[in-house]
Amino acid sequence: MSYEGLNVARLLLPAVRWSSENGWDGYRDAIERGLEMGVGGFILFGGPVDAVRALTSELHSRSRHALLIASDLERGAGQQFRGATPLPPAAAIGWLNDAAVTERAGELTAREARALGVNWIYAPVADVDLEPENPIIGVRAFGTDPDNVALHVAAWVRGCARGGALSCAKHFPGHGRTVGDSHVEKPTVRVDRAALEKDLAPFRSASRAGVDSVMTAHVAYPALDPGGQPATLSTRILVDLLREEIGFAGLVVTDAIIMEGLTEGGSEATASVQALAAGCDVLLYPQDAEAVIREVQAAIGDGRLSRERVEDALNRTAAAAEKYASAPEGGCGGDDDRRWALDIAVRSLRVCRGTPELPSRVRLEEVEDDLGGPWPPYPRDAFPASLRAAGIEIAEDGAPLVAVYSDIRAWKGRPGISAAAQQKVRAITEAHPDATVVLFSHPRLAHELPTARHLLAAWGGEAIMQQAVVAWLTGTEGGLVELASGLDR
Known part of the structure; x- marks a missing residue:
């Protein structure tokens, strides 16, 4: 041969x-x-x-x-x-x-x-x-x-x-x-x-x-x-x-x-x-x-x-x-496409429990459960940036808003929420029973956060889902499109 x-x-x-x-x-x-x-x-x-x-x-x-x-x-x-x-x-x-x-x-x-x-x-x-x-x-x-x-x-x-x-x-x-x-x-x-x-x-x-x-x-x-x-x-x-x-x-x-x-x-x-x-x-x-x-x-x-x-x-x-052998052609990232993408993201959100609401002044509590592996998780900056863009004040003395990031990730080795992350959510929600909890993961993991009375699930922690949660909670979907251009990852 x-x-x-x-x-x-x-x-x-x-x-x-x-x-x-x-x-x-x-x-x-x-x-x-x-x-x-x-x-x-x-x-x-x-x-x-x-x-x-x-x-x-x-x-x-x-x-x-x-x-x-x-x-x-x-x-x-x-x-x-x-x-x-x-x-x-x-x-x-x-x-x-x-x-x-x-x-x-x-x-x-x-x-x-x-x-x-x-x-x-x-x-x-x-x-x-x-x-x-x-x-x-x-x-x-x-x-x-x-x-x-x-x-x-x-x-x-x-x-x-x-x-x-x-x-x-x-x-x-x-x-x-x-x-x-x-x-x-x-x-x-x-x-x-x-x-x-x-x-x-x-x-x-x-x-x-x-x-x-x-x-x-x-x-x-x-x-x-x-x-x-x-x-x-x-x-x-x-x-x-x-x-x-x-x-x-x-x-x-x-x-x-x-x-x-x-x-x-x-x-x-x-x-x-x-x-x-x-x-x-x-x-x-x-x-x-x-x-x-x-x-x-x-x-x-x-x-x-x-x-x-x-x-x-x-x-x-x-x-x-x-x-399809050709050099780049056409454009991307247009406002119409971004509006459509954000719209379907908002429509996909799941209320798993209670009545998730957003006070005008919040203390953002981030529970990070995506560490491990050779690559970093999605940046978390879209969530606070979108809150501020929607007119929500973020302050240490505000009412707690809990963001739980627990995506499916290669090398992570498990699909669920870690015991440590569950404990953090439990401590916050027991002290503040009316706090809204946002789960940036599959809605079926809601049962792992039993003390969260008001729970919204967002499927994943990427920027568009962070933006979608704020749009859903505040009704400011259209106003977040321009912001999205700087928070894509």
């Missing part, structure tokens, strides 16, 4: 992260090396919209082939890029149960992504929220009912296509039942094949709707592959099930190849060869791209990986990149 003439680097998408201290400079060497090797594209994390446009324009113009410029935009382009429009979590949108809203969310996300030069969106999440103890999915899924999730996944895919970007249903064949985080371990889903039809329903729906790509889960499913391989490394799951039974013909992409659910302490290079052999087409987030390329080339040479399999992956990658 020979790898001559095969640019296997095109199967890799390294990550590029914005730093508030030095912009893209920390990744400049990786960018230069990636372009030199001929990687298939890059995954972008963070950055203001002008800086993102400048980078993607450069990448598109300098590459010798069409690039896939990708990003995790489950919550809209504003999830990553400051100045673009942020959206509520998928669970909040799913709870509204309006496919037209979901379709518009997909269209808006794609339209703004393309305006920034991003052509591949890692969304929608097609997992079903079937396990309340799941530490990684939760509000990222559209809901708990497979048929309803399938409806919203298809709507989002249709909207994304109309907006002009590639969609990606993830994490196949379903991460919604796990009680482990595949960033740090390989979870196993131990239910029978018939039960897994619930997990598969949204992926079947996505395929019928024309989804461009499917991202694999670093999760084992013995009912689908008795050998215990994670889906990313399983021919039975990726070829027999996804390709042949479901009939998906698009791009199959790994979740990040640095995750322990895939490598299990081994090398990303070895796992990459196994993933390609199993049926994956694109490898995400290599830390050592050169080592992966060398190992893939060696595997083609010694027969562990067929040239035909690699050619197939290269053909699919090229076709996907060429579908």
Whole structure:
């Protein structure tokens, strides 16, 4: 076997992260090396919209082939890029149960992504929220009912296509039942094949709707592959099930190849060869791209990986990149889109208990339960800034307003509210029984705050949900749109 003439680097998408201290400079060497090797594209994390446009324009113009410029935009382009429009979590949108809203969310996300030069969106999440103890999915899924999730996944895919970007249903064949985080371990889903039809329903729906790509889960499913391989490394799951039974013909992409659910302490290079052999087409987030390329080339040479399999992956990658191969075009972050996004965020809020109200003079009590992992939680500045913008005075002698931040986060290791955070809320609400408590997390966690008589749930702690809470409590929704432009993250 020979790898001559095969640019296997095109199967890799390294990550590029914005730093508030030095912009893209920390990744400049990786960018230069990636372009030199001929990687298939890059995954972008963070950055203001002008800086993102400048980078993607450069990448598109300098590459010798069409690039896939990708990003995790489950919550809209504003999830990553400051100045673009942020959206509520998928669970909040799913709870509204309006496919037209979901379709518009997909269209808006794609339209703004393309305006920034991003052509591949890692969304929608097609997992079903079937396990309340799941530490990684939760509000990222559209809901708990497979048929309803399938409806919203298809709507989002249709909207994304109309907006002009590639969609990606993830994490196949379903991460919604796990009680482990595949960033740090390989979870196993131990239910029978018939039960897994619930997990598969949204992926079947996505395929019928024309989804461009499917991202694999670093999760084992013995009912689908008795050998215990994670889906990313399983021919039975990726070829027999996804390709042949479901009939998906698009791009199959790994979740990040640095995750322990895939490598299990081994090398990303070895796992990459196994993933390609199993049926994956694109490898995400290599830390050592050169080592992966060398190992893939060696595997083609010694027969562990067929040239035909690699050619197939290269053909699919090229076709996907060429579908939307262009520099940035259009604008993002417009007032009309922001008003719509804030409106659906406000509509999604849930009163879990009592009558949440806001006094004119408050003492803001923040209960932080989102620490842990390599990345900081969402900034908390949108909540106090929005309160002040709405005319609410924040003072030490004011009535307490309790904000509990307890998002689903990778590496956090749990979905619920910690005992320490619960105790802080209990102490405040026992001393001030009429205090309003805002839970920036899934409404189902309300039972973990039993002493909160007046409880409003906001699905997540991102800026748009902080703004939505203030808009709901004060009736100043329209007046917060301009403020939102500076508080996107």
